[in-house]
Amino acid sequence: MEHLELFFKSIFVDNMVFAYFLGMCSYLAVSKKVSTAVGLGAAVIFVLTVTVPLNWLLDQYILQEGALTWLGAEYADYDLSFLSFILFIATIATMVQLVEIVVEKFSPSLYNSLGIFLPLIAVNCAILGGSLFMQSREIETFGLALNYGFSSGIGWFLAILAIAAIREKIRYSNVPAPLRGLGITFIITGLMAIGFMSFGGMLTGGSEEKPSLDSDPESLGTQVEEKIESTETPEVSTLLTKN
Amino acid sequence: MGLLSKKDSKLIMDPLADNNPITIQVLGICSALAITAQLKPSIVMAVSVLFVMGVGNVVISLMRNIIPSKIRIIVQLIVVATLVIIVDQVLKAFAYSLSKELSVFIGLIITNCIIMGRFEAFALGNKPWRSFLDGIGNAAGYGVILIIVGFFRELLGSGTLFGFQVLGNPVTKTGLYAIGYENNGFMVLPPMALIVVGIIIWVQRSKNKELIEEN
Numbered sequence: 001m002e003h004l005e006l007f008f009k010s011i012f013v014d015n016m017v018f019a020y021f022l023g024m025c026s027y028l029a030v031s032k033k034v035s036t037a038v039g040l041g042a043a044v045i046f047v048l049t050v051t052v053p054l055n056w057l058l059d060q061y062i063l064q065e066g067a068l069t070w071l072g073a074e075y076a077d078y079d080l081s082f083l084s085f086i087l088f089i090a091t092i093a094t095m096v097q098l099v100e101i102v103v104e105k106f107s108p109s110l111y112n113s114l115g116i117f118l119p120l121i122a123v124n125c126a127i128l129g130g131s132l133f134m135q136s137r138e139i140e141t142f143g144l145a146l147n148y149g150f151s152s153g154i155g156w157f158l159a160i161l162a163i164a165a166i167r168e169k170i171r172y173s174n175v176p177a178p179l180r181g182l183g184i185t186f187i188i189t190g191l192m193a194i195g196f197m198s199f200g201g202m203l204t205g206g207s208e209e210k211p212s213l214d215s216d217p218e219s220l221g222t223q224v225e226e227k228i229e230s231t232e233t234p235e236v237s238t239l240l241t242k243n
Numbered sequence: 244m245g246l247l248s249k250k251d252s253k254l255i256m257d258p259l260a261d262n263n264p265i266t267i268q269v270l271g272i273c274s275a276l277a278i279t280a281q282l283k284p285s286i287v288m289a290v291s292v293l294f295v296m297g298v299g300n301v302v303i304s305l306m307r308n309i310i311p312s313k314i315r316i317i318v319q320l321i322v323v324a325t326l327v328i329i330v331d332q333v334l335k336a337f338a339y340s341l342s343k344e345l346s347v348f349i350g351l352i353i354t355n356c357i358i359m360g361r362f363e364a365f366a367l368g369n370k371p372w373r374s375f376l377d378g379i380g381n382a383a384g385y386g387v388i389l390i391i392v393g394f395f396r397e398l399l400g401s402g403t404l405f406g407f408q409v410l411g412n413p414v415t416k417t418g419l420y421a422i423g424y425e426n427n428g429f430m431v432l433p434p435m436a437l438i439v440v441g442i443i444i445w446v447q448r449s450k451n452k453e454l455i456e457e458n
Contacts, residue, residue, distance in 0.1 A: 018433070021436070021437075024272040025270060025271070082328060085331070089354070090317075090324075128351060128353060132350045136346055178444075178449040183448065186440050186441030190441065193434035197434065
């Protein structure tokens with residue numbers, strides 16, 4: 001149940017592209033054709049599935065406060081979390097290189113379809129973002145970390161697939177000249193993000209408490225929602241008293 | 244501009260307008276948009292990127308002759324990561340609540356494509372002073388967009404700037420609210436960042452027709 005909830009939440013509610021704008025650069029640059037978008041999307045799923053659990057292990061056994069206890073009692077109060085950026089990015093860069101070599105060796109056809117995208121991925125913010133969110137949300141088990149990496153990859157894949165399909169079609173539409181290309185893509189992505197916001201209620205199921213969203217102080221979206229509630233309720237109440 | 248030659252000042256001025264990293268080069272959008280719901284985090288982000296970009300470009304430019312080209316990406320990543328750790332630790336020490344608010348997005352400066360892009364395209368082939376100017380220019384171009392987006396989203400979304408209620412108080416109905424103005428709560432939600440940037444691009448390209456894309 002926990003797994004299923006995280007799975008759907010990462011794909012739809014906390015979608016990498018639409019809720020946090022991660023990986024926007026490659027999202028905008030490689031979404032002109034569906035076929036290339038599928039290639040990059042698959043590569044992102046793959047790399048996220050590998051790196052998030054790996055970085056979870058690093059975080060649990062090296063970086064966190066007290067994570068070094070397994071080395072001996074005298075290391076118990078070390079806190080290396082300031083090193084996480086550099087270690088995470090090193091893992092990602094190494095993994096991408098490694099994956100590239102392995103894929104090239106064992107599956108040349110997959111390499112040909114993913115090949116050019118793999119090096120790009122090392123600097124895709126969605127990958128590092130996946131690891132950093134994994135750390136800041138304190139995901140508990142290895143299985144959940146694996147699940148989180150995989151499902152946020154799928155979310156990213158869905159987003160780039162959808163925008164690529166729309167951009168292929170929009171070529172035949174009469175877009176105002178200054179908006180052509182980048183401008184309209186931004187606006188479409190914005191509209192798609194509004195659409196994806198409707199998934200926000202999916203996991204709460206209309207129940208009184210919102211366990212998954214409220215327990216996540218990092219997520220800017222919910223902070224903002226709370227802010228809206230807090231600014232709107234007084235207005236509504238004053239309106240009601242006026243009428 | 245006694246200090247800067249014409250060529251040097253072009254390095255700074257170009258990215259501010261006609262070669263803006265966000266609206267023209269399409270770089271560095273990743274870590275930028277999510278934090279623009281308010282003006283203050285936007286400015287902090289802009290300053291952080293300015294620091295990382297300026298220092299990073301100089302460091303890479305100083306090392307440009309000794310970096311083997313095969314491992315340059317890793318070297319660049321490590322330089323950025325080190326600078327970002329400095330920024331992150333400084334923020335945690337002096338502005339803890341702000342650093343909580345920016346959460347992972349400070350870390351994501353590492354993978355900000357502007358930085359890697361400028362390292363690759365400029366710092367690896369130019370002298371430190373020029374690289375520094377280029378870094379500052381590009382980071383400023385990035386910051387300008389962030390600040391514009393942050394300004395409009397905070398002003399229209401919550402009627403405040405830096406947290407001050409510039410349009411009057413929505414609860415007691417003073418200022419603009421007295422004549423029936425309402426905050427557009429939608430502006431503070433993530434999707435509007437994209438649409439605001441889309442509109443900035445629209446305005447910029449209708450002013451400068453040369454920037455219009457084919458399709």
